[in-house]
Amino acid sequence: MSASTVIFYILAAVIIGGGMLAVTERKIFRSAVYLLFSLVGIAGLYFYLNYEFLGAVQIVVYVGGIVVLIIFSIFLTVESGSDMKNPNFIRALFSVLAAVFATSLVLWILKAHTFVASTTEALEPSTRNIGRQMLSTGEHGYILPFEVVSILLLAAMIGCIVIAMKLKPKA
């Protein structure tokens, strides 16, 4: 086994193990920390596949943004030290069965399917290429979704402020 294979399997173990602990751990704060491990593992996998820009975005947005937001909201709402209720046994049993059955079905289909790779020349996912394509108005340009997403983010920001705002009763 080469070093690269070993690194891949370590990343896979971090991702799957972190995910499993995140959904089964009973203390919610620990569960958030395990989620953090899983997301960092995915960023590592992006770096492993030479998508450096994507790995950086994953770390900045997910690890630096969403997980921190989740941890803040844990502190604001539940007592982070207390255990969550155990899931209903019947519900847990059927969820496990559904997940295992669906995973094996998907893996079986994947095994039976042969993927045909396109033979076009590889385009390097460098930041230069990404930036040119992102802001290009020509063919394969992504300027319109870029602008639409900026409007969506503005709308989400205003929506969050309005939803979470505490209305003062009028004197």
Added chain:
Amino acid sequence: MNEIGLMHILVISTSLFFIGVYGFLTRRNMISMLMSVELILNAVNLNFVAFNKFLYPGQLSGLFFIIFNIAIAAAEAAVAIAIIINLYRNHRSIDINDATTMKF
């Protein structure tokens, strides 16, 4: 099995997706359910990367899908957390079974 290929990454993303589904079905705490949704979204992103890298290396479409996906996921998480905090203020609980005010 020595060379890391498409299948390896698809197996990881499939497992992660259904781990997220399991969490979403068993957890009754809204923040935990949100965390499971994040796991599911990340599994999907991993799929996009794998297909872009191994099947269509001549384009960057998968990569752009993920960038926009991440932006939308951030917006979604922010709105969800605002709703959860507001719900906690009104009900003193974020258990999904307690939020029955609008139930018919």
